[in-house]
Amino acid sequence: xxxxxxxxxxxxxxxxxxxxxxxxxxxxxxxxxxxxxxxxxxxxxxxxxxxxxxxxxxxxxxxxxxxxxxxxxxxxxxxxxxxxxxxxxxxxxxxxxxxxxxxxxxxxx
Numbered sequence: 622x623x624x625x626x627x628x629x630x631x632x633x634x635x636x637x638x639x640x641x642x643x644x645x646x647x648x649x650x651x652x653x654x655x656x657x658x659x660x661x662x663x664x665x666x667x668x669x670x671x672x673x674x675x676x677x678x679x680x681x682x683x684x685x686x687x688x689x690x691x692x693x694x695x696x697x698x699x700x701x702x703x704x705x706x707x708x709x710x711x712x713x714x715x716x717x718x719x720x721x722x723x724x725x726x727x728x729x730x
Contacts, residue, residue, distance in 0.1 A: 652665050692717060694710075
């Protein structure tokens with residue numbers, strides 16, 4: 622079986638497979654991934670089109686790293702997706718904001 626690799630600059634359709642009792646299946650486009658979209662908007666999904674397995678009522682969490690806490694900032698991991706990062710302490714005279722970024726402290730005491 623030939624293996625396909627995702628290219629970094631290509632757009633990709635997100636498909637959901639619907640299985641029916643008669644053994645029939647249907648592929649439905651439920652979203653797309655666009656690396657050229659603004660940061661944080663690369664993945665778009667039409668949640669009303671998603672058909673989850675029986676018993677699942679909520680969209681599963683799909684991040685590979687949890688948010689960083691106060692006093693820490695995101696550090697990207699080389700060779701990993703942008704959603705994968707480690708949390709490192711903020712540099713001296715800098716603080717973390719609510720978005721996970723850090724801000725320079727312009728007025729130090």
